[in-house]
Amino acid sequence: MKIIDLLKDDKDKINQTASLLQESFEAWSTFELAINEVIESLQDNKISRVLINDEDVVIGWIGGQSQYNGNVWELHPLVIKKPFRRNGFGKMLVEDLEKQVEQRGGVTILLGSDDENNQTNVSNQNLYSELPSFIKNFYSKDHPVNFYMKLGFVIIGIIPNANGIGKPDILMAKQVY
Numbered sequence: 476m477k478i479i480d481l482l483k484d485d486k487d488k489i490n491q492t493a494s495l496l497q498e499s500f501e502a503w504s505t506f507e508l509a510i511n512e513v514i515e516s517l518q519d520n521k522i523s524r525v526l527i528n529d530e531d532v533v534i535g536w537i538g539g540q541s542q543y544n545g546n547v548w549e550l551h552p553l554v555i556k557k558p559f560r561r562n563g564f565g566k567m568l569v570e571d572l573e574k575q576v577e578q579r580g581g582v583t584i585l586l587g588s589d590d591e592n593n594q595t596n597v598s599n600q601n602l603y604s605e606l607p608s609f610i611k612n613f614y615s616k617d618h619p620v621n622f623y624m625k626l627g628f629v630i631i632g633i634i635p636n637a638n639g640i641g642k643p644d645i646l647m648a649k650q651v652y
Contacts, residue, residue, distance in 0.1 A: 476526055476527070476528055476529075476534065476564070476567075477526070477527060478524050478525070478526050478527075478567065478568065478571045479524065479525060479527060480523065480524060480525075481513070481516070481517065481523040481524065481525045481536070482517075483517045487531075488525055488527070488531075488533055489510070489513050489514065489517075490510070491532065491533035492513045492525060492533050492536045493506060493509040493510040493512070493513045494506065494509070495533055495535075495536060495554055495556055496509040496512060496513065496536070496552065496554055497509040498556075498557070499554045499556075499557070500552070500554070512552075513536075516538045520540070520541045521538060521539060521540050521541065522537075522538060522539035522540075522548070522572060522575045522576070522579075523536070523537075523538050523539075524536070524537050524538075524568065524571055524572065524575065526555075526564055526567065526568055533556075534555065534556050534559050534564060535553075535554060535555040535556065535559070535564050535565065535567075535568050536552070536553070536554050536568075537550065537552070537553045537554075537568040537569065537571070537572050538550070538551050538552055538553075539551070539572050539575065539576060539584070541579075541581070542585070545579060545580055545581055546580075546581060546582050546583065547581065547582070547583045547584075547585050547648075548572075548576045548579075548581045548583070548584050548585070549584075549585050549586065549587075550569070550572060550584050550585070550586040551586065551587075553565060553568060553569065555568075565622060566626060569623075569626055570626075572584065573649075573651045576651050577651050577652060581651060582650065582651060582652045583648055583649065583650055583651065584628075584648065584649045584651055585631075585646065585647070585648045586623065586628070586646070586647050586648075587634070587637075587644045587645065587646050587647075588618070588619050588620050588623065588644070588645045588647060589637065589638050589642065589643075589644050589645075590615075590618060590620075590638075590642060590643055590644075590645060591638045591639075591642045593641075594615055594616060594617060594618035595613065595614065595615040595618050595620065595645070596609070596612070596613060596614050596615070597609050597613065597633055597643050597645065598641055598642060598643065599641035600641070601635075602633055602635035602643060603635060606633060606635075609633065610630050610632070610633060613630055613645075620645055620647065623647050623649075624647075626649070627649050628647040628648060628649045629647060629648060629649070630645060630646065630647055631646050631647060631648045632646040633645055633646065634646065
């Protein structure tokens with residue numbers, strides 16, 4: 476397995492990445508939506524890296540987008556092929572992104588992790604009343620936030636109702652310098 480840049484002229488890997496995205500997320504329900512997202516990730520101010528196996532098959536993808544004059548980079552998206560999940564490949568991609576961001580002078584990685592399926596204590600809550608207490612007492616059984624917390628990300632905020640009533644987006648960040 477190795478992590479490489481996804482390149483504009485590598486149509487095969489672009490198509491594989493778009494298929495992986497479409498298979499993994501409802502937000503990219505069609506190949507057209509997924510391919511547009513992948514192509515957008517290939518712009519100069521972005522990072523687009525894929526994990527490939529020895530047969531040149533895309534196993535995972537991570538993207539980063541520069542914000543705040545390059546001081547902050549948004550991690551978006553991260554996806555691993557279903558049979559390969561929970562084997563350390565997501566961690567490999569995040570650690571690689573951290574190096575890429577640091578090489579570009581970035582100091583913080585930011586991400587949002589939606590809770591659309593009631594997997595945390597902040598879903599279906601009126602977060603406007605006691606938001607700091609919800610962040611302080613945050614817990615989750617099996618939500619991607621747990622993965623990011625293990626990698627050193629911390630919750631820096633919550634956007635109530637970002638995905639509909641009772642479906643927040645959990646904002647997380649990590650220092651990389």
